[in-house]
Amino acid sequence: MPNNLNKAIIVGVDYGYGNVKTVNNIFASTLKELPVKPSLPRKTIEFEGKYYAIGSGKIGIQKSKTDDSTMLILTAAAIASELSMKGIREGNVI
Numbered sequence: 001m002p003n004n005l006n007k008a009i010i011v012g013v014d015y016g017y018g019n020v021k022t023v024n025n026i027f028a029s030t031l032k033e034l035p036v037k038p039s040l041p042r043k044t045i046e047f048e049g050k051y052y053a054i055g056s057g058k059i060g061i062q063k064s065k066t067d068d069s070t071m072l073i074l075t076a077a078a079i080a081s082e083l084s085m086k087g088i089r090e091g092n093v094i
Contacts (some may be wrong), residue, residue, distance in 0.1 A: 009088075013078045017061055020074050025081045031073055032056040045077045052077075 014021045020029050027043075034051040038044050043054045047069070054077045062070075083089075 009083070009086075011079045011082045013075050015071055015074055015078070020078045022078050022082050024085055025078065027077075027081075028055040029071075029074055030055055031070065031077075045073060045080065047073045047076065 012023060015029055018029055019026050031052045031054055034044065034053055037046075037051055038053070043056075045052050045054060052073055054074070062068075
């Protein structure tokens with residue numbers, strides 16, 4: 001594991017109605033809640049005890065992107081994908 005646990009890492013995330021973008025990743029701005037923990041966790045995220053498939057399902061145009069947790073979950077997935085590319089699997093969020 002890289003020795004990055006005590007270094008600040010800034011991750012830029014641009015999320016729109018079509019795609020979530022980071023410097024190294026892009027995926028559809030959609031998610032679908034899964035009924036059970038997936039057997040293959042590829043492109044999934046656990047958030048508050050629930051599992052979501054990233055890039056699946058459909059979200060519509062929203063008046064505000066902060067009305068529900070959809071964009072928060074997509075942002076967490078974007079950050080996780082960037083950190084994963086750096087080999088970082090744990091750390092402190094500030």
